[in-house]
Amino acid sequence: MRGLTRRFGDLEALPPLDLALDPGERLALRGPNGSGKTTLLRCLAGTLIPSGGEAWIGSHRAGTLAARELLGASLAAERSFYLRLTGRTNLLLFARMRHSSAGEARRQTEELIEELSLEEIAARRLDACSTGMVQQVAFARALLGDPILLLLDEPTRSLDREAIDRLWAALDRRPRLAAIVASHRPDDADNCGRRLELGA
């Protein structure tokens, strides 16, 4: 990204930012509330158009269909599911948006459920799951479609120790997967090779 910035009226939510991330690199986004961490993730995810500058995912401008194919995102996880459906059904639905074949979508969904030990959550309706359980499904959803870049907003919030370990282990098993992790937790920053302090 070059000079990426976002304003809301007179408020500069994200000051101009230059940044490049290599395959497999993990960046911890740090900073106080309101420093622009989530705004940056939203600009990269394409749900917010920057006020200035540009961002690219691979060779595609952020927000385009091709760029969205290359990234997985977990933003505002607790609200962004169909809570009357099970974890498995939710994952399958989003997998179908990323795979042309239903069989491939089902295969990857089951693989992720097994890899992240989500069997119990997958069988439950999400309105019967805790915030931490839903958060784990959100992480699994971000991995669907084998993205090259993950955008994770507070991914370990509400997770127990085992779930946190599974999350980082899943990232470790994907050495080419780059990730931008917005978090206040020092542990999360320790699992990332780089740090970027916003609002400093």
Added chain:
Amino acid sequence: MAAIVLRDYAVTRSYRYALVFDFALAVVDLCVYYYISKALPGASAADLDGAPSYFAFVTVGLAVTVVISSASAQLAQRVREEQLTGTLEALVTQPVKASELAFGLGGLPFLLALVRAAIYLTVATALLGVSFAGADWVGFTVVMMATGAALLGLGIALGAVVLVIKRATVVVTLASFALGLLGGAFFPVEVLPDWLQPIAAIVPTRFAFDGLRAALFTGGGWEDDAAALAAIAVVGLPLALWLFRRALDHCRRTGSLVQY
């Protein structure tokens, strides 16, 4: 697009009693008009677009109205639900085109409306004495499909309005109600005041009601209405999709995708 339709089916199925009551409501609705028709007999077939009775006339009106409602108001309602549940942002981060999103959100309501329309016609025929003996079912199918395509454009446009102004229930309900009223769902448009006649002559639903009644009651004469509906769809759908894309862009620009 299929994924979104399947998702909606899964959610709808989770409210199974609501679905059953919705179909039961269709039968009750029909009974109300059946008894109104019995209480107020006397209209001639010539006044009712070839329908043998007011009940037969309004049965078609009701059947088409649910299709109109699904293609227009319910798509906008689905957009609103995505806003309220916070899933709109999750959908927009997926590699899904705006057109796939629009058609996907409208898909299940439209299919359910076809089922409900079929219930209206079946119950009216089997239990309440309406005869479609001389119907041209090919014509009926063609006009119904053209109606769906023409009105889906309106539904997508209303979805775009909801994306931008969020609480647009009144606008959506008003548009849907006006389309039924001015198109001739419940009474022949000839009884409307003179100043409304020019508007009634061009609303897309008018072609839908006229075409379907012609196909069901006179067995022909639906072709011009089907052509008019197809023309509306050819112009309206691309325009509506353009509006939907612009509305999504507006939300991305203003940061209001996650607002409700």
